[in-house]
Amino acid sequence: MEVMKILTNTADLDNMFYSNNSYRAWIGLSGGNWKWSLSDPSFYKPGEMEFRRWGTGRPTVGHSGKICTGMLSNGLWYDNSCDNIHYPICADVRGSDVTFVIVTQALTWTAAQSYCRANHTDLASVRNMAENQKVKAMLSGGGLYWFGLFRDSWKWSDGSTSSFSFWKNGQPDNNGNEACVASDFSQSGAWEDWSCDMERAFICYGPVVSASKKVLKVKFEKNNLDLNDPAVMEAMLNELKQKLRAQGLDDNIKLSWRKQADGKVFHKEDKKTNKRRRKREEL
Structure with missing residues (x-):
């Protein structure tokens, strides 16, 4: 039932x-x-x-x-x-x-x-x-x-x-x-x-495929592109998927960007804030 x-x-x-x-x-x-x-x-x-x-x-x-x-x-x-x-x-x-x-x-x-x-x-x-x-x-x-x-x-x-x-x-x-x-x-x-x-x-059915989800942080340095441009984000996802396939991962792997609270995916890093954070970690 x-x-x-x-x-x-x-x-x-x-x-x-x-x-x-x-x-x-x-x-x-x-x-x-x-x-x-x-x-x-x-x-x-x-x-x-x-x-x-x-x-x-x-x-x-x-x-x-x-x-x-x-x-x-x-x-x-x-x-x-x-x-x-x-x-x-x-x-x-x-x-x-x-x-x-x-x-x-x-x-x-x-x-x-x-x-x-x-x-x-x-x-x-x-x-x-x-x-x-x-x-x-x-x-x-x-x-x-x-x-x-x-x-x-x-x-x-x-x-x-x-x-x-x-x-x-x-x-x-x-x-x-x-x-x-x-x-x-x-x-x-x-x-x-x-x-x-x-x-x-x-109605068809197939075997149950177990799925896992991973969250990765991506950092870009000295990049003049607008990383929050949908076309740019799509191009980056396609390139990442090709690299993962080259490493032998499943063709059915799905990639997506996670948006922050303000609706944007990428934010410019504040170097002063990062310096203060590293000092606190050293202490």
Whole structure:
């Protein structure tokens, strides 16, 4: 939440709104999209990869890990933890012919996928209403049966494993293929899932670079230039920067003049005052 507060405080809301008509910006979280275990696109006609037959209130929002799908005997689909144990529905695919097989050994979804791939073609893809009805007619009892639809877990683009989440209420809602995440800075940066094809502002980050500051006194002798002239001060800064670079200092080093109370940087030295100061130091 400390990071979210920093992002919210630094977000340029006016610029974000006028350039995107939105107070939202992409962050590095993505995934969460539904996929079929049998991923060959030639197996699906247009629209068949998107066919769904969800039960009431499904899929459940707010899951952060990988979620898998099963069918009840009424033909409706329910999302569930992939670690739960259910009977698998495998498919044998031969050209355009598909045969569904109910396995009577209860397995986790991942184990069911491995079993179907070893003994059949894959976990079943239910591509349309006709196939849904065909599978439904094979089921009995009140249990759940695994088939091939699953949802990726959300992942950070830099590979970090942070489990922190800040989803807006009702998000992620998995409305279509919403596999990328944006922060809504009109609501403290709360997260929403969106289609990755949307154009939005975005937030980058880089390594924290430690910085140090040093104050140096500069003394010029017998100089007829007006040292408080802005052009003269700028020229002197450029020359000093070149000398520091020649000594191997970072190119990103920044130099500036410190103004005194009267607004001036340089003051003519009073030699009498300096003599009295040196005498006091000797005493």
